[in-house]
Amino acid sequence: MKRLEFLGLAPLIIFMGIFLGLPLTAIVRFSFLNSEGDFTLQNFATITSGIYLDAFLLSTKLSLASAAISLILGFAFAYSLVNTRVPLVKRLISTASGVLANTGGVPLAFMFIAVLGTYGALTTWLKNLGIDIYGGTWTLYSFSGILIVYLYFQIPLMILISIPVLENIKPEWRAAAETLGSNALNFWRKVLLPILFPQLLGIFLLLFANSFAAYATAAALTSGSLALVPVQIASLIGSNVQVDGANIAMALGMGMVILVGITTVGYALLEKRSSRWRH
Amino acid sequence: MSRVILEKVSKQYGKTSALSDFSLEIPEGLLVTLLGPSGCGKTTALKILAGLIRANSGKVYFDSIDVTNLPPAARDIGMVFQAYSLFPNMTARKNVEFGLETRGVARPEIKKRVDDIFEVIGLEEHQEKYPHQLSGGQQQRIALARAIVIRPRLLLLDEPLSALDAQVRDQLREEIRRVQREFNITTLFVTHDQEEAMSISDRVGVMFRGALLQVAPPQEVYQSPINSTVARFVGNMNEIPAIVSGNSVAVLGMTLRLDDKSSFSSNSKKRVALIRPEDLEIVQPNHMGAVGKISGISFLGPLSIVEVELTSRTVVRVAKPSQSISHLVRGQQIAVVTTAERILVGD
Amino acid sequence: MAPLRMISVTLRLGTILIGLLFFAIPIYASSIFAFRESDGSFSAQPISSALENHELVRSFFLTMQIAFGTVLLTLLLLIPTIAYLHFVIPGARAWVEFLTLTPLVIPPIVQGVGFLYSMPTSLKSTPHALIFAYTVLALPFSYRAIDSAFSSIDVRTLFNAASSLGANFMTVVSKILIPNVAAGIFAAIFLTIALVLGEFAYASLLLWDTFPTVLAVAGMSNASTAVALSILSLIGVWLILSALSAFNRRSRGLIVSGV
Numbered sequence: 001m002k003r004l005e006f007l008g009l010a011p012l013i014i015f016m017g018i019f020l021g022l023p024l025t026a027i028v029r030f031s032f033l034n035s036e037g038d039f040t041l042q043n044f045a046t047i048t049s050g051i052y053l054d055a056f057l058l059s060t061k062l063s064l065a066s067a068a069i070s071l072i073l074g075f076a077f078a079y080s081l082v083n084t085r086v087p088l089v090k091r092l093i094s095t096a097s098g099v100l101a102n103t104g105g106v107p108l109a110f111m112f113i114a115v116l117g118t119y120g121a122l123t124t125w126l127k128n129l130g131i132d133i134y135g136g137t138w139t140l141y142s143f144s145g146i147l148i149v150y151l152y153f154q155i156p157l158m159i160l161i162s163i164p165v166l167e168n169i170k171p172e173w174r175a176a177a178e179t180l181g182s183n184a185l186n187f188w189r190k191v192l193l194p195i196l197f198p199q200l201l202g203i204f205l206l207l208f209a210n211s212f213a214a215y216a217t218a219a220a221l222t223s224g225s226l227a228l229v230p231v232q233i234a235s236l237i238g239s240n241v242q243v244d245g246a247n248i249a250m251a252l253g254m255g256m257v258i259l260v261g262i263t264t265v266g267y268a269l270l271e272k273r274s275s276r277w278r279h
Numbered sequence: 280m281s282r283v284i285l286e287k288v289s290k291q292y293g294k295t296s297a298l299s300d301f302s303l304e305i306p307e308g309l310l311v312t313l314l315g316p317s318g319c320g321k322t323t324a325l326k327i328l329a330g331l332i333r334a335n336s337g338k339v340y341f342d343s344i345d346v347t348n349l350p351p352a353a354r355d356i357g358m359v360f361q362a363y364s365l366f367p368n369m370t371a372r373k374n375v376e377f378g379l380e381t382r383g384v385a386r387p388e389i390k391k392r393v394d395d396i397f398e399v400i401g402l403e404e405h406q407e408k409y410p411h412q413l414s415g416g417q418q419q420r421i422a423l424a425r426a427i428v429i430r431p432r433l434l435l436l437d438e439p440l441s442a443l444d445a446q447v448r449d450q451l452r453e454e455i456r457r458v459q460r461e462f463n464i465t466t467l468f469v470t471h472d473q474e475e476a477m478s479i480s481d482r483v484g485v486m487f488r489g490a491l492l493q494v495a496p497p498q499e500v501y502q503s504p505i506n507s508t509v510a511r512f513v514g515n516m517n518e519i520p521a522i523v524s525g526n527s528v529a530v531l532g533m534t535l536r537l538d539d540k541s542s543f544s545s546n547s548k549k550r551v552a553l554i555r556p557e558d559l560e561i562v563q564p565n566h567m568g569a570v571g572k573i574s575g576i577s578f579l580g581p582l583s584i585v586e587v588e589l590t591s592r593t594v595v596r597v598a599k600p601s602q603s604i605s606h607l608v609r610g611q612q613i614a615v616v617t618t619a620e621r622i623l624v625g626d
Numbered sequence: 627m628a629p630l631r632m633i634s635v636t637l638r639l640g641t642i643l644i645g646l647l648f649f650a651i652p653i654y655a656s657s658i659f660a661f662r663e664s665d666g667s668f669s670a671q672p673i674s675s676a677l678e679n680h681e682l683v684r685s686f687f688l689t690m691q692i693a694f695g696t697v698l699l700t701l702l703l704l705i706p707t708i709a710y711l712h713f714v715i716p717g718a719r720a721w722v723e724f725l726t727l728t729p730l731v732i733p734p735i736v737q738g739v740g741f742l743y744s745m746p747t748s749l750k751s752t753p754h755a756l757i758f759a760y761t762v763l764a765l766p767f768s769y770r771a772i773d774s775a776f777s778s779i780d781v782r783t784l785f786n787a788a789s790s791l792g793a794n795f796m797t798v799v800s801k802i803l804i805p806n807v808a809a810g811i812f813a814a815i816f817l818t819i820a821l822v823l824g825e826f827a828y829a830s831l832l833l834w835d836t837f838p839t840v841l842a843v844a845g846m847s848n849a850s851t852a853v854a855l856s857i858l859s860l861i862g863v864w865l866i867l868s869a870l871s872a873f874n875r876r877s878r879g880l881i882v883s884g885v
Contacts, residue, residue: 008710009722015703019762020729023740030743077648080641089642095871096649099864102817104824106838107856110845114656114853121655152652170363175331176422177366178351179358180378180429184634190377194368213733216826220842230735230827237739237831246743253736261731276411 027257031250035243043244043251052232052252059212059229062143066150067207071200073151074158081159082166094163097156105153105216112149113221116140141222149217154207161203165196195274202270205263213260229256280465281341281432282307283328288337290323297323299489301337305433306481308463310456311494314476315486316512321469324486325435328467330354341432352381354433357426357464361438364422365410371421372397372406378429396424399458416447423455427462434459434466440475452479473513477501485509507625510553517559517595521552521624528552528622531569531615535622550624556598558619561585561607568614571595573607587615653857660853672854679851685840688753692836693822695757697815700768703761705811708772709803712781719773726769729762737762738831753834763828764821768814775810779803816870820863 034040046052081090100108115122116133117140126133139145169192177187215230222231229252236242236249283305290298298320305311313321326332328339330351339347346354357378365374372393379389397403400420410418419439426434436455440448456479459466470476476483477497484494485508493505504510511518521530528537530552564570571589583601588594595615607613661668676682711719729737741759742750749755781803788798804811829836841859845852 005715006718008714009707009718012703012707012722013725016725016728016762016765019741019758020732020737022744023737024732025740026744027736027740076641077645080638081645083638084642089646091871093642093645093649095864095867098867099860100649102820102824102867103860103863104826104838106824106826106842106845107859110841110849110852110856111652111656111860113845113849114659114856115652117849119659119849121659122651125655155648172360172363173366175329175351176358176360176364176425177377178331179329179354179356179435180425181352181355181381182377183352186381191366191368195366213735215733215735216824216838219826219830220845223846230733233735233739234827234831237742246739249739250743253733253739256736257732260733264731 024257027250027253029250030247031254034247035245043247044254046244046248047251047255051227052229052248055227055229055232055252056255058143058227062147062150062228063208063211065147066154066211067204069147070151070154070158070207071204074155075162075200077155078159078162078166082163093159097159100153100156101160103153105214105218106220108149108152109217109220112140112152116145116148141225143226146218146221146226149221150211150214153214153217154211157210158203158207161206165199165203169195198270198274202267202274205267205270209260209263209267212263213256280307280463283433283465283467284338284340285324285328286338286340288324288327288334288339290320290327290332290334296489298327298334301489301491303484303491303494305465305467307465309481310459310466310468310479311482311484312468312470312476312480313484313486314470314473314513316471318488319486320489321471321486322437325437325467325469328433329356329358329435355429355431356433356435357429357431358435359419359422359426359437359439362415362442365418365425367410370407370409371402371413374410374421375425375428378425382429392428396428399461400424400454414447415443416451419443419451420454423458427458427464430462432465434464436466436468438470439468441470441472448475455479477513483513485512487512504623507553507623510623510625515556515596516553517556518551518553518625519593519595520591521550521622523550523624528624530554530622531617532567533616535617536620537622537624553623553625554595554617554619556584556596558617559595559597560616560618561587561597561599561604562614562616564612564614568616570612570614573609573611573613575609576604576607587613589615653860656853656857660850660857672848672850673858675848676851676855679844681835682837682840682844682851682855685835685837688835689822689837692754692756692760693819695754696760696764696822697818699757699761700764700814700818701811704769704772704814708769708776709781711773712776713785716782723769723773726765730766734763734825734827735831738828741828742831750832753829753832753836756828756832756834756836759828760818760822760825763825764814764818767817767821771813771817772807772810775807775813778810779806813870816866820866823859823863 031043032039032041034042047056077093081093084090112120114120117123118134120140123133140149173191173195174187177191182190213230215234218226218228218231219234233249233252233256236245236252239245242248285301285303288298288301289296301320301324303311303313303324313324315321323332327334330346330349330353334347337347338345341354365371366377369377375393375396376389379392384392397406400423402417402420402424405413405417405421410421413421422439439455440451443451452475455468458464468476468480477500480497482494483497483500485492485500487508492509493500495503500509501514504513510516519530521528523529523537526537528535528550562568569589569591571587573585574588574594575586577584577586578601581601582598583604585597585599585604585607586594587597597615660672661670707722711722732740737759745755749758784802784806785798788802793801824838825836826838826842829839830842841852841855844855
């Protein structure tokens with residue numbers, strides 16, 4: 001009779017089967033086909049070369065950079081936040097982080113066009129000070145420009161994730177280290193960082209996956225001019241020019257799923273391992 | 280080992296005073312316990328001794344050296360916490376070595392001392408285990424080892440047994456006392472459990488609301504409490520309505536001498552006599568004592584508690600050896616007298 | 627104060643200050659961009675022109691409709707399932723939670739492509755089909771919110787206690803179960819609305835005129851309006867999240883990655 005009990009989960013499973021399972025199946029299926037419907041591995045060959053390989057590399061580069069920078073900066077912010085004695089500041093920054101982490105990429109992109117775009121408020125202000133940030137080759141839509149915008153949803157995400165992690169650090173560890181004669185640096189090196197390392201690594205992977213999968217920000221900002229993987233996928237679907245376009249897009253999608261999948265599993269495993277220690 | 284003195288220490292948090300004009304001496308090699316309910320300031324006092332908190336005023340001396348402004352690392356102390364003492368990323372052994380390493384002790388010496396201490400606490404086979412693989416009692420013993428192996432001038436224990444199971448608590452309590460005696464370490468022990476305080480301390484300091492009420496050996500605190508607050512907090516007390524006139528107390532149908540060491544305010548009309556259960560006796564309801572009915576008998580092993588409801592509706596508890604009350608039953612009419620010579624009186 | 631303490635306090639204050647600037651500068655600068663006229667004065671013209679933009683207004687209402695539908699479908703699907711899970715087969719909870727996390731592994735853009743190539747035309751011809759897609763997207767977060775609310779109460783014990791006191795099923799559900807999980811349900815509702823308000827990938831792939839997609843297009847012709855609306859979007863989400871934290875005393879780091 002045990003099996004029958006699981007029938008109660010049928011609605012959820014059926015729903016997910018249809019609206020997640022079917023799309024996923026389509027992705028897998030079409031990635032192995034060409035536009036005529038024949039089986040082929042060509043799509044995978046295509047995505048691992050030329051412009052698509054470049055797109056993977058660019059996405060990876062952007063994601064590594066945004067993940068690394070937001071890991072460090074976000075952690076530093078969160079650390080000062082957790083230790084602050086003014087609860088109002090903590091609440092303000094937490095909510096602000098929540099906003100930036102949870103709003104779609106479109107408002108974020110426009111906000112930055114308004115700040116650092118060619119006629120942005122900050123650009124103009126700096127110009128009045130004599131600094132022309134557009135004087136050289138830099139634009140908001142270059143790699144570093146996009147990186148800055150990405151940081152604006154990555155860092156808040158990092159802050160949000162870090163707060164519970166930091167609050168789990170027992171004050172007794174620090175007190176014990178102090179009474180045993182250790183200074184702050186030693187404590188960080190020998191106790192705190194080793195404890196936090198697995199979690200931080202996992203969070204890095206999460207940030208990487210989050211950045212890699214992001215589409216709206218890049219789309220709104222560059223209208224498809226920066227060749228990131230999600231943007232490539234969208235343009236392949238949108239255009240009718242590319243032969244086997246849809247199939248290539250599917251293959252790209254598969255690539256993304258595998259990449260994001262591996263990093264998410266990595267995050268989950270590291271989380272599990274570090275929680276064992278903490279109890 | 281040091282003689283430790285807290286002199287007129289005060290600590291405020293906003294408008295609340297955690298400690299007011301607190302002075303305490305911990306003689307060399309003795310175990311002094313601070314006993315009191317939550318929020319009485321005992322942990323604050325301990326943390327000020329450790330240097331983890333700064334007092335607003337007052338001084339701390341280790342052997343006549345003023346350490347008030349020294350950080351914890353410079354005070355040469357060992358500390359055991361209620362929970363989470365050990366570093367989770369290090370094995371038991373590495374935890375114990377930590378303090379020695381930060382002090383730059385030579386490797387061979389570290390090995391010797393750590394080997395010895397593990398033998399003393401009897402956890403040699405668990406040295407390479409991580410904290411999450413050890414039981415609560417084992418973790419606290421290792422925390423103790425870690426604190427002692429550095430040969431501190433002062434050992435501080437912040438409710439180390441509170442998070443443990445009853446049986447483990449008793450064992451560990453004895454072990455702490457044993458180790459403390461063996462190494463002759465000046466120790467401050469903080470707890471809210473009076474049984475703990477009584478059983479292992481050389482001196483007990485009873486605290487209440489930021490003030491130290493009485494510091495004395497356990498027996499003295501129990502038998503000669505300095506005021507009714509201490510009397511009520513330590514051990515069990517019966518509170519029986521009494522009438523005070525001059526030097527005498529009329530209670531339980533008897534007239535007794537007032538304990539001249541007790542303090543009480545003279546405004547209130549109502550008085551209660553504070554009498555320990557073991558200072559009460561059950562007799563035939565003939566001429567002496569207060570008449571009442573037995574409302575319950577609780578068997579506690581060697582002792583039993585006989586609950587008596589007096590005609591005045593007061594309920595008293597009488598402690599008697601279990602063997603001596605086999606003739607008593609519920610509902611029986613008896614009388615209660617006191618065998619105390621001096622009576623403590625409170626409000 | 628010891629010099630070391632002063633350094634660490636300064637560092638901490640400095641970091642917090644930088645953090646506050648981090649959030650404040652873009653909002654401030656973009657507000658200036660959007661609302662300042664060429665003569666230096668401020669006007670609400672971008673907002674009024676937004677309201678006059680019929681396409682924009684229409685898309686907003688469409689998005690709100692879709693949001694409403696998504697919330698409804700989510701609650702209808704999840705509340706009975708989770709209640710059932712906690713009451714009948716609590717052992718399966720870990721597996722179901724794992725299952726609901728799978729949409730996170732497939733980026734919305736990829737899901738959108740798959741949707742496009744697997745769903746029947748009937749579904750693809752109405753924007754309201756996004757309701758199904760968004761329910762899936764929101765699943766990891768809405769499930770967690772409601773599940774943790776149910777976890778914080780012992781469903782079985784409460785149910786047994788109430789039943790033994792004579793309450794019937796409906797009474798137990800309405801008077802005991804729902805009030806205790808209300809916080810989680812509200813969290814799920816708000817999170818879902820925030821997600822729908824910002825979702826771009828799916829909608830643009832399927833070529834529907836939802837608020838985010840129309841906003842993106844509008845931005846190319848009328849930057850001020852787009853920026854003004856973006857700022858309002860951010861404020862809107864901020865209000866939603868504040869309402870959320872008012873209900874939730876212990877938030878578990880509510881995270882939606884719908885960018």
